[in-house]
Amino acid sequence: MSDLYYVSSSPHIKSDKTVSSVMRDVIIALTPAMLGAVLFFSFRALVIIAVSVLSCVLFEFLYDVIFKKTRTINDLSAVVTGILLGFNMPVTVPIYLPVIGAAFAIIVVKMLYGGLGKNIANPALCGRIFLFLSFSSYMTTWIDASTAVNNTAFSLPLFSNVDVVSSATPLSYLKNADASIVSSVPISSAFIGTVGGCLGETSAILLIIGGLYLLYKRVITWHIPVSYLATVAVITFIFPNMTGITRLQFMSYNLLCGGLMLGAIFMATDYATSPVTPKGRIIYGIGCGLLTVFIRYFGGYPEGVSFAILLMNFLTWFIDKHTIPTKFGGESKYAKLFKKAKE
Amino acid sequence: MKTKMLEQIKSRYFYIRLLSFAVLVMSFIPFCNPITGYGGTQNSSLVTIIKNIGSVINYFSAEIPQFSSYSNVLFIMVILLYVALIGILFGFLLLFSHDKSYRQHGKNSILYAAAVMTVVFLVLCVLYFNINLAMYKFGSQAVYRKLLIIFRIPVFLIIYTLISAAILVLSALEKGFNFSDIKYRIKSDLSHRFKGGVHVPYNKVTQTMPIETLAPAKVMIYPLSQHIGAACQSLVKPGDLVKIGQKIADTDAFVSAPIHATVSGKVLKVDYAPHPTLNSCQAIYVENDFEDSTHESLKLTHTDYRELSNEQLISIIRQAGITGMGGASFPTHVKIQSALKDNIDMLIINASECEPYLSNDNRIILENKDELIEGINILRQIFGLKNAYIGIESNKPKAIKVLNKATHKTGIRVVVLRAKYPQGGEKQLIKAVCNRKVPSGKLPSSVGCCIFNVDTVCAVYRAVVTGVPVMRRIVTVAGDGVENPRNLNVRLGTPFSNVLEACGLKEDTKEIIMGGPMMGVSQYSLEAPVIKSTSGLLCFTDKETQNDENASCIRCGGCVSACPMNLTPNYIAMYTKLRDFDSCEKLNASDCIECGCCSFTCPAKIPLVQYMRLAKQNVIENRKRQVNKN
Numbered sequence A: 001m002s003d004l005y006y007v008s009s010s011p012h013i014k015s016d017k018t019v020s021s022v023m024r025d026v027i028i029a030l031t032p033a034m035l036g037a038v039l040f041f042s043f044r045a046l047v048i049i050a051v052s053v054l055s056c057v058l059f060e061f062l063y064d065v066i067f068k069k070t071r072t073i074n075d076l077s078a079v080v081t082g083i084l085l086g087f088n089m090p091v092t093v094p095i096y097l098p099v100i101g102a103a104f105a106i107i108v109v110k111m112l113y114g115g116l117g118k119n120i121a122n123p124a125l126c127g128r129i130f131l132f133l134s135f136s137s138y139m140t141t142w143i144d145a146s147t148a149v150n151n152t153a154f155s156l157p158l159f160s161n162v163d164v165v166s167s168a169t170p171l172s173y174l175k176n177a178d179a180s181i182v183s184s185v186p187i188s189s190a191f192i193g194t195v196g197g198c199l200g201e202t203s204a205i206l207l208i209i210g211g212l213y214l215l216y217k218r219v220i221t222w223h224i225p226v227s228y229l230a231t232v233a234v235i236t237f238i239f240p241n242m243t244g245i246t247r248l249q250f251m252s253y254n255l256l257c258g259g260l261m262l263g264a265i266f267m268a269t270d271y272a273t274s275p276v277t278p279k280g281r282i283i284y285g286i287g288c289g290l291l292t293v294f295i296r297y298f299g300g301y302p303e304g305v306s307f308a309i310l311l312m313n314f315l316t317w318f319i320d321k322h323t324i325p326t327k328f329g330g331e332s333k334y335a336k337l338f339k340k341a342k343e
Numbered sequence B: 001m002k003t004k005m006l007e008q009i010k011s012r013y014f015y016i017r018l019l020s021f022a023v024l025v026m027s028f029i030p031f032c033n034p035i036t037g038y039g040g041t042q043n044s045s046l047v048t049i050i051k052n053i054g055s056v057i058n059y060f061s062a063e064i065p066q067f068s069s070y071s072n073v074l075f076i077m078v079i080l081l082y083v084a085l086i087g088i089l090f091g092f093l094l095l096f097s098h099d100k101s102y103r104q105h106g107k108n109s110i111l112y113a114a115a116v117m118t119v120v121f122l123v124l125c126v127l128y129f130n131i132n133l134a135m136y137k138f139g140s141q142a143v144y145r146k147l148l149i150i151f152r153i154p155v156f157l158i159i160y161t162l163i164s165a166a167i168l169v170l171s172a173l174e175k176g177f178n179f180s181d182i183k184y185r186i187k188s189d190l191s192h193r194f195k196g197g198v199h200v201p202y203n204k205v206t207q208t209m210p211i212e213t214l215a216p217a218k219v220m221i222y223p224l225s226q227h228i229g230a231a232c233q234s235l236v237k238p239g240d241l242v243k244i245g246q247k248i249a250d251t252d253a254f255v256s257a258p259i260h261a262t263v264s265g266k267v268l269k270v271d272y273a274p275h276p277t278l279n280s281c282q283a284i285y286v287e288n289d290f291e292d293s294t295h296e297s298l299k300l301t302h303t304d305y306r307e308l309s310n311e312q313l314i315s316i317i318r319q320a321g322i323t324g325m326g327g328a329s330f331p332t333h334v335k336i337q338s339a340l341k342d343n344i345d346m347l348i349i350n351a352s353e354c355e356p357y358l359s360n361d362n363r364i365i366l367e368n369k370d371e372l373i374e375g376i377n378i379l380r381q382i383f384g385l386k387n388a389y390i391g392i393e394s395n396k397p398k399a400i401k402v403l404n405k406a407t408h409k410t411g412i413r414v415v416v417l418r419a420k421y422p423q424g425g426e427k428q429l430i431k432a433v434c435n436r437k438v439p440s441g442k443l444p445s446s447v448g449c450c451i452f453n454v455d456t457v458c459a460v461y462r463a464v465v466t467g468v469p470v471m472r473r474i475v476t477v478a479g480d481g482v483e484n485p486r487n488l489n490v491r492l493g494t495p496f497s498n499v500l501e502a503c504g505l506k507e508d509t510k511e512i513i514m515g516g517p518m519m520g521v522s523q524y525s526l527e528a529p530v531i532k533s534t535s536g537l538l539c540f541t542d543k544e545t546q547n548d549e550n551a552s553c554i555r556c557g558g559c560v561s562a563c564p565m566n567l568t569p570n571y572i573a574m575y576t577k578l579r580d581f582d583s584c585e586k587l588n589a590s591d592c593i594e595c596g597c598c599s600f601t602c603p604a605k606i607p608l609v610q611y612m613r614l615a616k617q618n619v620i621e622n623r624k625r626q627v628n629k630n
């Protein structure tokens, strides 16, 4: 009779959360922005995202097969990477670009390091940067989302290359310090998403909805997004580097335009590459915010989010190591220092 | 009767669906839109409003220029209305789900959304009424008779209000709205908290089931080690006759408690027997003669405990073999003595029972509250304290009510705590009840607190007032693997097989656990008997036992924020895998209380607690080795 029963270590119940359910929640949270991308940029957006997702999953599968690893595509993390990578491309990119990006992101950045949880940098982000540096002309050709919807939208060819007149994003206006052009883009359209930019990053409201869903599901904690956005907001409010528009306007453009929302809500909170301790997360968010603003102010590129997050990614373990929480009933570092100083 | 109730519930359910559907549909019909339905000329449906939030305000101030200050309120109302509509929509969709818990979420969602909606619509009613009133005062043509003001509120707004109020009432009825529950929940939110912890599904089906007495088994088994500390030595030989209440094992060691026979009969043998927590251990087998004759030592030598000195009381408690009934099973008399040395000022009774499934403490409170209160009085006398605190989780409103009544004007305070695991852990309970932090590695008495479990207090009462030693234990039998989950009053020494037989063990049971699901111990044999620390027996089937899929850590940080001791289980597990126990020590691995929160939340299903145990053992061994070297 005795060998009938299953003996295990406590606890004997586990939460329903699994890796794949967490990833599924992230995908659900990305859905509004994805729908927005289709709405603003025509069906071609969907094609790009789909190609990116499929190639991510395929590369992971191939890697597993070739190197005889356990299959990991069921955990859906490759899908998330694929969607994020697709979100980081303008709608006009040639259709092979997502495939190249996915190969780099999945094989070089994720799998060579040991797969999910062991990579030191966010795969989607690295994919974006890789494409950005190697194919910068494709990666910086924007079409205005509103014109896309109204005129060219559904005439964009689905698979062949697109020739369109590029328009700049509000962020690059900010870079050029031209107040009159900046204020020609109403804040509300930056909020809703009918401006130029990458597929997934234009609509702040849809990204925020996704972020709220993740918070509600306890997939992410508030620490990173809030500290990241707050840092950017405070600095751009106190030290605007543009004349002609109000501080508040300058701050709102900085918050709403470019990849900041996407970065703060979905990229910086990537599990494997962000600290696990609450204090560490706040420091990480503040670091991301500072770097983002600095790159936007002083760097050569209009967009600083991806480089900022990448740089902070490398500091993750260091931050974790120095922000180990004080154990319950223990003395904090500062209390100990204080005691020593007293003696 | 039951079918009738079911039918009623079914119909309520049906109406909730119907009404929420109506609300959803109506908001898309321009004419019925409560926000812009006012003027009747430029009605727009919800779709238009979604497209352009500002248009509502523009519309409003264009229509009635002098009332634009209302538009701020209106704007907030529009946003609230969206939130509520989305809530109703999701709730409505969830109502069709196959999963019961999702349906529950759906009902909750509809309930809260309907509450928001009702408030919004009432505010809108007031708004429109005010506008009409002002128009009347301005002498506008639109309102010509005072009486008509009320009718100028759009008809559909009133209909909406009624519908959402109806949804509110229906889903409140459906959910079994419990106002005292809400009251305690709010109260507990105001109390102190401990950091971390997890919300576990409570599954307390046995909460409403009264305690039943279980007949003793033919052969009773008394393991000689039932508590922390030295094991006892048998005082009887095979062939001896024993009676109920006779001391059959004891030792001279300080940290120990004697063991008593709980049936009368003949000692069969003293041999190794399966033990619920220690694999196997020496035990006394007694064959029951079913005569239940009591031993002569079960007599009181005093009349009133109030005249006894502390030494006498403590010796009575020791002789009765009382140990902590919470799980750790630390001999109570030792605890009292060490607490007396430390001059404690807080006496805390642990009634929180945070483990899912278990409901024995709850039943004890409901059924034996007088014993509990008298027991607290005895302890108060020992410590010379005027006050005592009972910590109880807010998910037991009935027990809280009973306690509140019983402790009226007795100097005992009932502290309602949040329902969160591990609320019953000593250090967490102290933090939650009196906001003191027990320094790591110290006992609760170092901050002037002393904690007793509910059942321990009742045992003290029985020992001191009626002279009966610890012979019984209230055991919750629950889980999917039993036919009739119940609370049983079981004599110590009854083998698990007998207990489970009485409740009907199902064929497909996969795992049997002594204690709660978070900290209990899996049993390999049903021959193991009920001992002093058996608070529950849980039988899990396939559905509830989860084999670990054990992916690699994805660094989600869930374990770090769940750990009530503020540790970093993921890193400790990592270093344990690398067998780097010095780093584990630096990360305070030895402070882990093995509560299981980290394993519970981990999405990768890593058995973190197992790693923590390994780390803890090695850290403590390393420390000992170092002390020996020096």
Ligand code: SF4
Pocket: B562, B563, B564, B565, B566, B567, B569, B591, B592, B593, B594, B595, B596, B597, B598, B599, B608, B609, B612
């Ligand atoms: S078992 Fe230990 S490490 Fe895990 S949550 Fe509990 S105290 Fe923290």
Ligand code: SF4
Pocket: A276, B552, B553, B554, B555, B556, B557, B558, B559, B560, B569, B570, B598, B601, B602, B603, B604, B605, B606, B608
């Ligand atoms: S909860 Fe599990 S997956 Fe998440 S950080 Fe902890 S060990 Fe890793």
